[in-house]
Amino acid sequence: MRNLASKSSRALxxxxxxxxxxxxxxxxxxxxLASVAVPTVLDRMEQARTQKARADFKSLQTALKLYRIDNFxxxxxxxxxxALVHKPTLAPVPRNWKSGGYxxxxxxxxWDRPYLYMSPAENGHDYDIYTLGADxxxxxxxxxxxxxxxxxxxxxx
Numbered sequence: 001m002r003n004l005a006s007k008s009s010r011a012l013x014x015x016x017x018x019x020x021x022x023x024x025x026x027x028x029x030x031x032x033l034a035s036v037a038v039p040t041v042l043d044r045m046e047q048a049r050t051q052k053a054r055a056d057f058k059s060l061q062t063a064l065k066l067y068r069i070d071n072f073x074x075x076x077x078x079x080x081x082x083a084l085v086h087k088p089t090l091a092p093v094p095r096n097w098k099s100g101g102y103x104x105x106x107x108x109x110x111w112d113r114p115y116l117y118m119s120p121a122e123n124g125h126d127y128d129i130y131t132l133g134a135d136x137x138x139x140x141x142x143x144x145x146x147x148x149x150x151x152x153x154x155x156x157x
Contacts, residue, residue, distance in 0.1 A: 049110035
């Protein structure tokens with residue numbers, strides 16, 4: 001009986017680990033799965049950033065419309081979007097600026113930079129709200145593309 005138990009324990013000790021080939025196969029499989037999944041996840045992240053910018057544009061537009069209703073004009077480019085949070089001191093100083101402002105705080109774009117504002121806009125609109133995308137430089141494609149509040153509107157027309 002003793003001999004049988006020692007044979008059994010020796011057999012178990014020989015089969016106690018993985019071979020180098022087995023480990024390499026598992027690592028290769030994980031690498032292949034990651035090479036398929038990672039680009040999809042990164043693409044979704046960029047889509048989410050674009051969607052966030054579009055949602056922010058809508059809330060900024062709403063605040064700008066309320067500002068215009070109270071003050072009969074949009075903030076100037078020099079006053080900027082900060083005029084929605086703090087009463088402008090630059091001319092033309094709004095006479096009916098809402099106490100407490102039109103936004104609680106200024107929103108940052110999805111790449112953690114301030115949104116840019118121009119009034120009047122170069123595209124024929126009264127104003128433009130935009131961001132320079134992931135790279136922070138004018139122009140670009142994909143995640144580096146500039147986003148404007150008017151992009152979706154002009155594409156629909």
